[in-house]
Amino acid sequence: MSSANATMLHKAMIRELFGAALFLGISVLAVRNFAPFPPLSEEGRAMLGRPPSQEMLAAALIVYSFSAIVHILARMTSGSPKAGPFAHAGYLTAFYLFFHLSGILPENFWAVFAAGVTIFALETYQIRNADGEDDDQENH
Amino acid sequence: MYRTLSARAVVPVAVAITGFVVICCVLLYASMKKDMIDGAFAQERSLASTVIKSAHYTMLKADREGLANIVANIGSGEGVEHVRIINSAGAVAFSSRKGETALPVERAVADLSAARGGRLFINGEGNEVLAIRVPIPNEDSCSTAACHFHQAAQKELGVLDIGLSTKPLRGNLAVMRNRMLVFCLMILVLTIGGVAALLKRTVFTPVHQLTEFSDGLVAGEPLEIPHHLGGELGRLAKNLKQSSEELKKARQLARHESQAAPGTGADVQR
Numbered sequence: 001m002s003s004a005n006a007t008m009l010h011k012a013m014i015r016e017l018f019g020a021a022l023f024l025g026i027s028v029l030a031v032r033n034f035a036p037f038p039p040l041s042e043e044g045r046a047m048l049g050r051p052p053s054q055e056m057l058a059a060a061l062i063v064y065s066f067s068a069i070v071h072i073l074a075r076m077t078s079g080s081p082k083a084g085p086f087a088h089a090g091y092l093t094a095f096y097l098f099f100h101l102s103g104i105l106p107e108n109f110w111a112v113f114a115a116g117v118t119i120f121a122l123e124t125y126q127i128r129n130a131d132g133e134d135d136d137q138e139n140h
Numbered sequence: 141m142y143r144t145l146s147a148r149a150v151v152p153v154a155v156a157i158t159g160f161v162v163i164c165c166v167l168l169y170a171s172m173k174k175d176m177i178d179g180a181f182a183q184e185r186s187l188a189s190t191v192i193k194s195a196h197y198t199m200l201k202a203d204r205e206g207l208a209n210i211v212a213n214i215g216s217g218e219g220v221e222h223v224r225i226i227n228s229a230g231a232v233a234f235s236s237r238k239g240e241t242a243l244p245v246e247r248a249v250a251d252l253s254a255a256r257g258g259r260l261f262i263n264g265e266g267n268e269v270l271a272i273r274v275p276i277p278n279e280d281s282c283s284t285a286a287c288h289f290h291q292a293a294q295k296e297l298g299v300l301d302i303g304l305s306t307k308p309l310r311g312n313l314a315v316m317r318n319r320m321l322v323f324c325l326m327i328l329v330l331t332i333g334g335v336a337a338l339l340k341r342t343v344f345t346p347v348h349q350l351t352e353f354s355d356g357l358v359a360g361e362p363l364e365i366p367h368h369l370g371g372e373l374g375r376l377a378k379n380l381k382q383s384s385e386e387l388k389k390a391r392q393l394a395r396h397e398s399q400a401a402p403g404t405g406a407d408v409q410r
Contacts, residue, residue: 054174058167065163069156076152107173111166118159125152 012081012127019085020120023092027113030096033105040101051102058108061095065115072122081130083123092116146336146344154332165324173313180270180309181258188274188302191223199276199297208234219308221269224301225276233298260306268310271303346373353377357384 029036040048052060068088075082095112099105191214198206207225215223215236225234232240258272275296349366350373356363357380365377 054171058171061167062164065160069160073152073156104170104174107170108167111163111170114159114162114166118155118163121155121159122152125155129148129152 009081009127009130012083013124016083016085016120016124016127019089020124022086023089023116023120026089026093026096027109027116030100030105030112031109034100045101048101052098054102054104054108057095057098057102057104058111061108061111061115064091064095065118068115068119069122072119072126076122076126076129079130081127083127085120085123088116088119088123092119145347146339149339149343150332150336153335157331158328161324161328165320169317169320172316176309176313177260177270180304180306181272184258184270184272184302184304185274187304188272188300191302192274192276192300195225204234211236214302219305221263221267221303221305222271222301223303226273226299226301228296228298263303268306269303270306270309271301273299273301275299350377354380357381360388 072083092112092115095115096105096109099108099112191210195207195210198210211223211225211234214220220236223234223236224232224240227233235241258270260268260270263269276298278297346366346369349369353363353366353369354377363381365374365381369377
């Protein structure tokens, strides 16, 4: 493996781990229903408007997880080490916030958490796999 | 672990399928739970309406003893945690629970989070209760009755507060959750096991045989092409064998030529 490639993969892996750590940190806050933060005021709620229904949020989470998994598998097939851990952490945090503001986070926490674990596990595997392919090519 | 073909093929499939099934199951369970709770509230509203209708005559006749009996009898039913009639002054007029009658509602009722509509809370005995409050409307027959003092302008005579235990609902949800868990496990085992078994049969075992065959060729062992190898892998094995034999022949020929030709080898060196 070339030194530049190894550095790139190393950086991608570090970014991935930071993204996963950020997601885990947010999940710790979410599992406690964002207790350290003050609740949103009535004026704030009125400004945000009516929250989307549980069905809409569930459908959005399913579509997001499905497309993210397919996207990662496609990148895995092409052997690309590219990943977007911070974008995924952001999307998942948005889901936590939407569920929280709709008052249905406790029932749906594990769905968002499972989505995050799956996406980060697959991305980590994808980068590791790209790393492994490069090692194999070097051995030959 | 990550270097083997089987790990590279099966691990991403297993992670992706498991993750997606878990996401869908949790969301499905949350959705079904909401639907069941909504259904229980609707049923409770219907029960409250029945109670109001059945108590209508006793209220019209101002039969307090009869009304107290109706409330006590309904309250003693299985799964009924409480039945209260709260008057327009905000005091508990009738209750299936002893000691609550005549108390202001703030003192008698532990949870006032939703004065009207449904609420879910834990009562004094530690039981989870699904409760609703339904207004008792002032009807023409009430305001015009000789025995009564309700004004026609008064829209509501009071509120019926009825609470049911969530134990049956929780039991049903637990059964549903366990069934979903078993169903998911079966799907995961079948999908991942099926993919792994098919890959092993069609890819991993032939590739392993091809690897051993090529190792044997490199070691110079006389080998037959494994009969399981068909298609592309069979052709690859055939080509490998042919190349190996041609290479062997070329080497032998080169050796013969070098031995047969005079003035080469040692002579040249000398």
